[in-house]
Amino acid sequence: MKIQKSAKHYSEAAYCEIRLLSEIMKADPNKTRFCTRLNDYFEHSGPNGNHVCMVFDVYGENLLTLMERYEYHGIPLPIVKCICKQVLVALDHIASIDIIHTDLKPENVLLSTPKHSIISLMRHYHPPPLNQRPKLTERDPKTMTKSQRRRYYKKLAKQKEKELNSDPDDDESDKSDSDGDEHKDDSDASKTDPEWEVERFHHIILADFGNSCWTYEQFTDEVQTRQYRSPEVILGEPYSTPIDIWSCACMMFELITGEYLFEPKKNDSYPLDEDHLALMTELLGDLPESMRLGDGKYRRQFYNSNGELRNIKDLRYWNLEDVLHTRHNFTRKKAKEIADFLLPMLIYLPENRATPGEILKKFESFFEIQEDDYEPLCFVEKKAKDEEGSESDSAEQTMESYSSATEDGEEAADDEASGPSRAAAEAYRFWEEHPILNRASLEEKGLTIGDIQAVLSGKTLVDPAAHEAAVDVIHLLSEETDRLSASDGHEADQEDEGEYDEAEEESEGEESEYTSSESDDE
Template sequence: MSTSAAFPEENLSLTADQGFGFFPGSPGLTLKNGSYEIVRKLGRGQSSSTWLIENRGSEYVLVPSFGDTRYPNAGVGLDAVKILTANATRGHQRNELEYMNAIRNLGDDRPYISMLRDDFEEQGPHGVHLCLVIDIFSTDVSTFLRSAPDKRLSLHLTKMIVALMVESLESLEADIEAQLHVDGPPVIDGEFEFSGKQYPIMRSQPFPHNFPWNASRHLTELLTVYLTDFGDALKVDMVPSSLEISPYALRAPEVILGGKFDTKIDVWALGCITFELLTGHWLFEPEGCDKWSREEDHLKKMMELTGETFSASLLERSRFRDVYFDGAGNLLHIGDLNPVSIEDTLTNYGVKDVGPISQFIRDCLRFDPDERLSIKEVQSHAWLRFAFACCG
């Protein structure tokens, strides 16, 4: 995947003080005093870039697919390294190393979770960069979703992906060398200048996978999805420095209202993601205006979709109750609601057999976290039972 409009190339020359500071990697460049050598660029996000590297001390090669499979390789292995921008390195995303180390210290590899293999710091023209060596994976689920012509997936694919995400929260043979031969040499799309020196702009060349967007039920049983990227992770007992601890489309009501939150916000996100996979659209896309805030519109849309209201006991536990609600529990700046059920919303997007899936989404979207499903309860939900039988 080449760099998209969301990550314009001009960001490459922006400094850490400007919120960026990308590491200017290139093929042949060595890292960690020669322990690793960059082969090609795999991808780039808002605050990091990912590179394919040769690991001279490894005795295995990781195979790119949705899964994680190791094959013997004579003394030289291939891994991926996520290199944080200089800005992210000196900022809050250093927490990512802490959390990945905590997972690694549990002992054996956790199923369906990206494991940290090594970490180190590398000096670049923008400053110090935190480098996280991880397994090689294929494209992310969002890219997989966009590969479908109508930007949505079948019911059986969605069910399997959601089941595997739940598994990760609870806790195909291929040849990389052959793929590198097929792809040809790393592609340079130009160059940029920083402090009087020219650096190459490397094209992102992620590894493909073997799963088509319209995979059959039988093929879907071979699917593996991993939970990756812990840059914005938080401990359950941690007080965030910002309320923006998750993307708007996935934000649970207790986050907006300033209430106590725990792993139940992940269950809320699962309900939203399930809808997005099935329809190709966000479940919630709030908008603000001169009369009300984006957050108040978000709360309104939650009520319209679920048919729930925010109870007095829930609002009493919310620091920002008075920002959005009056004493009677009504929104301060928005009057009439326009209810549209989950069933009708799914049907309007062409989803079939909406009864079971609607109940699953509704169970994930209970306003009160105490009444929302736990991860273990999600695992035993009737809608996911068959998927867990396949992946368990």
């Protein structure tokens, strides 16, 4: 049940959402278009006014939660294909009745839950006592921003790895607990087995139409969450249903890789939107002249009269296929398949961008699960990668810089000034001068920086000797980090505390549309 706030503009928004949902359901009487369904609505009178309440079916977790289960390493491709096809069906449906979702992202796509599971959950659920209220100050990942949550889970993964590498305890009871944990891990592993999960995801739901609008009746120019925002929205041009297909491509890349396709950073030298446009340019090429010199409301803030970005000049170009192959280790064949699928949805001009129906028809064979969609066949092996030509080596150098700049700035992702593309040259110099990770030192051991990153992410190198050498390098890095940490440990503690304090402040400042607020009427 969704309980809207009682202020007048929230009530108006709720009734607008009800009208949209009614049209969506009316056009889908057979319930085959994967959109959330409104069962009923009513008004509840409280001490601060009337609250519009909407009753929906019970659904499962959202796609962000699913990404967290895979620790942001990417959801297996067969599962993503299954999800993507249904999202496109839902987008095709709402576009056919002139509705724009405007906020497509992993949080707004839910997994359906079988009825027997819902009944079981309800039987075992016991609400907390009325005198107990949840504390917003607890370090709950649900109260963190998405970037903070990513860092939080990465820290947990490092802590878990450290515990696994520690000496075993001789105590028999610990051994017993360990055995129990093994069974638990086996159970958990079965829950994320790709073949089993493909069967489970036979039904997803496109949800949260609270920000949606008609193509002919729009309420604001500020739509879409940052990382999924289309170029026409950034430039302040008229928008319509094509903005949803752009968001869909960004979301699918994120599901496959565990990383944003575009993640602009704050900087005093240029606005966030300009960095966003620069990242698009680096990956997809220059925007058409009609957009760079067009009538967009905000165009002049980012482009000069020559159609050049005003503040960002140093652009480093690479294509989507190379990003998937070199950065995310997909085979060249699989990287090309994914890139070919995503690029029609990332065409700059909205009128030329593929529609959901066109994608479903043109890429019908793409949605069929292939044997090489499963790990490890979809990922490249080191030997095969080394045999590729100098063109691939050049791309690898570029993407190694991209990777190092991204991961080196991970801890300050929310506040760092420059994006990874423009930090690439500086990061490359850093690695070249590093006493352990410089290229010459790694080559003596038969390694590359990509090998080190692969082992750090939990992968096993094909060559056992190379894998052992990479582990030795990581141990040396760990010792170096320990020495540095010993000198400024107090500062690190303060930074961590500040990080979680920031999350707590954000959680206290955020207003949830699902709970009523006593101050809303004011």
